[in-house]
Amino acid sequence: MLAIDIPIALLAGLVLSESGKRMLKGNDPNQHYFMKTTVLLFAVFFITPVPFYFYA
Amino acid sequence: MVQIDIPAAFVVSMLCIDLGRRVLKAEADKAGIEKPAIYYRYLFRSIFFAGFVIAPAGIYLLAGWPGWEQIYWSKRFEVVMHTGWVNALLPALFVMAIVLAGYVGHLLGYRWLIRGKAKYLRPTYFGVLIVVAIVVLLNYPSFLLVGTYDQYHNLNGQIREAMEHVWSNPYGFSVGWVVVMIYFAGALAYLIVKIWKENQSYTGKNQ
Numbered sequence: 001m002l003a004i005d006i007p008i009a010l011l012a013g014l015v016l017s018e019s020g021k022r023m024l025k026g027n028d029p030n031q032h033y034f035m036k037t038t039v040l041l042f043a044v045f046f047i048t049p050v051p052f053y054f055y056a
Numbered sequence: 057m058v059q060i061d062i063p064a065a066f067v068v069s070m071l072c073i074d075l076g077r078r079v080l081k082a083e084a085d086k087a088g089i090e091k092p093a094i095y096y097r098y099l100f101r102s103i104f105f106a107g108f109v110i111a112p113a114g115i116y117l118l119a120g121w122p123g124w125e126q127i128y129w130s131k132r133f134e135v136v137m138h139t140g141w142v143n144a145l146l147p148a149l150f151v152m153a154i155v156l157a158g159y160v161g162h163l164l165g166y167r168w169l170i171r172g173k174a175k176y177l178r179p180t181y182f183g184v185l186i187v188v189a190i191v192v193l194l195n196y197p198s199f200l201l202v203g204t205y206d207q208y209h210n211l212n213g214q215i216r217e218a219m220e221h222v223w224s225n226p227y228g229f230s231v232g233w234v235v236v237m238i239y240f241a242g243a244l245a246y247l248i249v250k251i252w253k254e255n256q257s258y259t260g261k262n263q
Contacts, residue, residue, distance in 0.1 A: 029093040040100060044155050055147075056144045
């Protein structure tokens with residue numbers, strides 16, 4: 001459901017940020033980009049296909 | 057087209073590596089680790105482009121004109137709703153394939169660059185483009201006609217002559233296609249210019 005999927009994606013982003021907070025708090029750009037890329041990959045590769053499956 | 061979009065994600069990722077080779081190589085050498093910050097920055101760009109430019113463009117054309125979008129290779133793309141759990145997977149698999157191709161293009165391109173095999177980059181992505189062009193051209197005139205799988209293959213009482221040419225704007229196709237191309241070309245131009253400028257202004261201190 002679209003009404004669920006978009007909030008779920010937001011929540012997933014928050015959960016991933018929470019789990020990687022030590023990396024995000026640090027000053028290492030390597031870890032910042034790692035976190036950003038991980039969240040983006042998770043969103044487009046794992047979350048997006050699910051609503052597409054039900055939407056189609 | 058499905059046959060173009062998936063390789064396009066791979067090619068764009070490799071193109072980014074190629075354009076940014078100076079910065080990537082220098083930063084990797086400086087950091088002394090295989091995956092420095094610049095690796096993830098470029099990966100982010102590649103995945104973002106695949107997920108927010110190529111995938112929506114492909115899904116838009118697949119949803120509106122499913123036959124044309126896959127040059128009439130399969131009827132399954134036209135019957136994804138209420139026909140069981142298999143056909144409905146196709147749009148999702150299409151999105152995943154685009155993102156995966158972008159990821160693989162980045163991974164392979166970066167590995168070659170770091171391991172002194174950058175000479176493989178251009179032949180690879182130009183080779184992929186040539187193969188894709190050949191595949192599409194071999195399917196002439198499918199890419200010029202808009203209609204259904206049955207019409208294109210003269211099945212179930214349908215005939216190819218009933219199909220309309222892409223330039224006659226059948227079902228709003230031409231407008232949709234132009235919008236998609238503008239979006240894609242604009243985003244690609246922005247990405248290329250951004251990486252090119254970053255490479256030109258790289259001094260080794262500003263990263």
